[in-house]
Amino acid sequence: MIRPLTLLDIALATLAVVLLKTIITRSKQRARYPPGPKGLPVIGNVLQMPKDREWLTFAQWGEQFGNIVYLSLLGQPMIILNSAKDAVALLDKRSSIYSDRPILYMGGELIGWKYILGLTPYGDRFREYRRLMAKFIGGKTQVERHFPVMEQEATSFLKRILRRPDDLGANIRTHAGAIILKLAYGYTIREDEDPFVTLADRAMAQFTEATTPGAFLVDVFPLLRHMPAWFPGASFKRTAQEWSDTLNSMADVPHAFVKEQMAKDTEVPSFTSELLRDEKLQEGQEFNIKWSAASLYAGGADTTVSSIHTFFLTMLLFPHVQKRAQAEIDSVVGTDRLPTFEDRAKLPYVEGVLKEVLRWHPIGPLGLPHRLAQDDTYEGHLFPKGAIVIANIWKCLHDPDVYPNPSDFDPTRHLSENGRSPQPDPRDYCFGFGRRICPGLHLADTSIWITCATVLAAFNIENVVENGRVIDIVPEYTSGTISHPKPFRCSIKPRSTRAEALIFSD
């Protein structure tokens, strides 16, 4: 005899149908996602994620599965774009839906880096920060106003090198900090252990630690953020509080300095002072000015450091490039003065050196992650809403079809020489894409150029010789959002007594 159906039977049957439907829909959807390495149930590709220099593994997966690679990390979809063509087609051309940022619970929410532009969600605050920055450094004309500061700081950099030639890393950090602090706050740094530079360095180091994937469980289980700080196992909350204090000081202390100077009418014009004077300050406006100035500092201090370091590294590794660039400067500028921005258009080979520095090792090999705001389809694939989309900038700039022999540092690839057209300008990719493109790109381009040009005019960069033996170096880079050359030794000496005199001539 057949037992009559109970409510429980009906509930179980309904659940089974719903589960089956979900599995079928998911696997149908999965079939429409781009290909990628096969992961495990639930955790997806978590165990296959590379621990360092992710851009190399992502590029390898691109060769194996096709340029667009799909990954799933505990259910979080991630899409890697390994070609410039796809990055432009999606992040540039469909920018209105590809411009959000993923939420980082430890770094963004608990510590407060979401107030810094790079992690600010796509919305009103994002637009306001970008508007303020565009007025100051948004184009070539705006940046031209800052040429005198950059030229003066380039000479100060040469002096620091001359005084402490063995402290290259520290000298470069001071130099980058000096430019951005002058522009953002009208602040002149102290030569020894500047308190603002030290504070910012600490905040940036904590940022790197806080946003390293897998470093904090709260990024995997966001509900943990509600745990009280005293709860056993909640030490991350206390760390977050401490690091939040550092970040707030990084934004507050220089801002207060400008206001103090303005009250005494002694301020040096800067991003902050100009906005505080100009803007009819409405509610919340001062907050935006303070945090966009801190965003300039956070975005500008560490990035150019890596590029300038790469410049020294490559001059050491490719001495023939250094010689040719110096010969070009000598023939155009002469040896009685240092190069200025007025010389730039007449120095195509030095321009090629700058482009190669930005291409050979892009400081942000994977840029910053974008977040897709709604479902999208592209070349027959489904890209789900909420997916994290990453452009493999390193791969775009090392694609052998676009840049033949990509590991060669060859400035001539950017010249129209011997009837050859220049290869694509790396600046079209290294600064990112769409509405999130680096707002500091013109400042970066000009400040790195003047630094390289003056260093080439004044110094020879050579291998260290010890006990008659040349110390060779093997170039190595750190992992992380901003990738730096690992420390290396080099000898930096004035090219002549005349060059040395020029450095101290002002």
Ligand code: HEM
């Ligand atoms: C070699 C130098 C630099 C390179 C290669 C570089 C590259 C980048 C890249 C790849 C991004 C992410 C773009 C995206 O999401 O698609 C970015 C964002 C950003 N950069 Fe730069 N950058 C450099 C220098 C600077 C400088 C000098 C500043 C400030 C003065 C700056 C400020 C920023 C800010 C605030 C963001 C966040 C933009 C946003 O989220 O809307 N960067 N940069």
